[in-house]
Amino acid sequence: MNASLLLRNARLLDPADGGYVEGDIRCADGRIVEIGTGLTAPDVRTEDVRGAVVLPGLIDAHVHVTALTADLSSLPSLAPSYVAAHSARIMGQMLDRGFTTVRDAAGADHGLADAQAEGLVRGPRLLFCGRALSQTGGHGDGRSRGSNRHDDHPCCAGLGRIADGVDAVRTAARDELRKGAHHIKVMASGGVASPTDRIDSTQYSVEELRAIVEEAEAANRYVAAHAYTARAVNRALEVGIRSIEHGNLLDDRSVELFRERNAFLVPTLVTYWALKAEGREFGLPEPSWRKVDEVLGAGLAALERAARGGVELVYGTDLLGGMHRHQKHEFRLRAEVQQPLDVIRSATSVAAELVNMPGEIGTLRPGAHADLLVLDGDPLADIGVLVEPEHLRHVVQGGAIV
Structure with missing residues (x-):
């Protein structure tokens, strides 16, 4: 337009x-x-x-426009055309809220981005990473303990792809870059919506993480990492990952590393607030809902520690299913710690720096x-x-x- x-x-x-x-x-x-x-x-x-x-x-730097349900493991069983129709609706509603650019943190692809750019889909400019890279049993592995089959066909909807070992993660990163990824997303710790991992786990070896960073940098792109605990956050920052998603359990060493490496933190406070209140209503499985408490209370304290320490903070929401409507409530949550101008900057000028679009x-x-x-x-x-x-x-x- x-x-x-x-x-x-x-x-x-x-x-x-x-x-x-x-x-x-x-x-x-x-x-x-x-x-x-x-x-x-x-x-x-x-x-x-x-x-x-x-x-x-406004810029929301952590969305999932294909997440029509909080039951993320169900997405690969849905028709891609059905998921695309829902994604168009979700994107249009984001635009109506004032978000003119969003960074998708797994799920969206070049098809949705091209459709928006050509005016076929009404919505914000879409910066996509394709599928997030996950180890077996990691945050991007949606299989239950009793399931051995994993359908990772590119025609299926879904947020993650499994790759294990240095050679495999290089291939996976190169494949997402081949398809036009604006950035690479990697699962560097356990998460809420995954069925078989622990939130306090670290995921991927240092060698695997470093290989992913090398591939992104070779293509003049960067890596964003899902990470909760200080251990997961710090090892990701040490290998050159540019943005940490969530970071609810970071520590003082994390703050030092953010500053040393000129990295960005993308807290997503509103998603835990929404998952606790409405997650089960919108498809979040009971075991995942019980995990929310492990990170819910820590998010605001982590934001305050990071803000006090001078970390570059970026606006993100990470909402799923019917909870997308709470996208702007993140402003209120952050204002409990930050001044309004700093919150606005996180959704405008600082976010633009993260996505390499300053000016x-x-x-x-x-x-x-x-x-x-x-x-x-x-x-x-x-x-x-x-x-x-x-x-x-x-x-x-x-x-x-x-």
Whole structure:
């Protein structure tokens, strides 16, 4: 979508600058081209927003757009066409909430990304990794203890692929990169939704993790790692993994490593809140639901430790099934620890740095994609302005009000 638009009399908030500027913003051919006062653009759609706040479109750096249910192990048994239809619905609803770019953390593929880019699917720009890499019995292995058969056919829906050993993980990483992966996702610890592992386990050897990082870096891409415990987080950071997903049980050494390695933390507090309250209703198996308590209480403390230690924090939600509707509640949870501007930066400028698109998204500067939100209210005074739908006047994507 490459449209032209002029928004007049706005309070412009570029998160990197951190303050409001009164003025107009002109977009042409899908990009921001000019900010100033008294701007004109004949024959271009013009909206006088009369003091509303304009900020960059939001970025959610940890979603699963194919997760139509919390029973992730059931996805490979569903028709890919059925999963794609649900994914289109989920993506459209994300756009309606103001998320104009999302980073999918396993499940989405080049087909969905291309469909969105071509306008066939209404939704945010989709940065995908394909399938997450998992060891046998790891967080991406959906088999029960009594199942020996694993259908890993690329035509099946699903979030993970199993690869064991250095040669196998190199092949798997190269295959996802061949299909256009924006990043590689690896399961470096146990998780909630997997049936046979422990949350406190580490997964993959250091040699396997290092091989995955080498393959991503060779392709000028990076690795994101699912990891909960400090032991899992720290070994992932030590081998060069760029972003840690969740990190609920990190420690002071983790904070040091994040800073030393210029790495990013993507907490996902809202998913544990939602899984505890609604997980079983939306398909989360009982054994997985019982695991939630192991990470639920620790998430906010980890966020506070990381924020205090100067870690680069990025907005992520990790919601599944009918719980996607809580995507913006993460703003409220983070505001218990962080200032509103820092939370907004996590979903704009800092997220753009993580996904290697600084200056392209998450900013109002000329040359960036014209992805914008128009809000009635001041999110720096009350983060709830970003959460409550009645404050969202317009979502702009590629210069078009959508």
